Amino acid sequence: MKSVAALFAIFLAVFLVAGVNADAGRSACKDESEIGQTYTHHFDAAKYWLCETLGTPAKEVDCPAGLAYMHLLKECIPWASYIWKKPEMPPTVA
Template sequence: MPPQGTSTTPFWLLASFLGLLLLLQLPHQTPAQCIDNHEPGCQHPAEIGMAQRHCIDPTKFWQCYALGNPAKLKYCRPNMAFDQDRNACVPWIAWVWQPCLEPVSRPPGWEVCQWTK
């Protein structure tokens, strides 16, 4: 207990206020992440039946079944990854990283990632 006549309340108020200011500034200082899984829009006939690699997790891929419907997220079997060139899941030992291909169309409302400083 502090000596009589002293109070720690102003210190804690000031420390809390400064901490809040710091937290409010953090989002402006860190760059935003651009996370694009390359989900197709299923808006073009060429996308129907064509698998599209999920660009964040190579064990997944997108599949369009009908025009205008959302793409379905599909999974490779365990220990396999989706190979865009072969249009199939292959064993990890045979999988090689490649840049993702841009889908023919994008889902309605999709926006390009905006990088910030």
């Protein structure tokens, strides 16, 4: 049990030192090509980012209960069908 706690502490330290942005994957929506587009939320598969207005960072959107966002399909799908893919960054980042 001590090794699990130590491993968690190391992970947490690396996570904090790396300065991970809580909005990782959030588009800044600074390019017209981003408007109306959705992007993967890097920390919660049940959410995604939606660009609505040029120059305004994307808003966080929740999938309906029991669904996860699949960027390749650009829609929320049942968790049983969800396949994790390495998230990509949008053209502009908030």
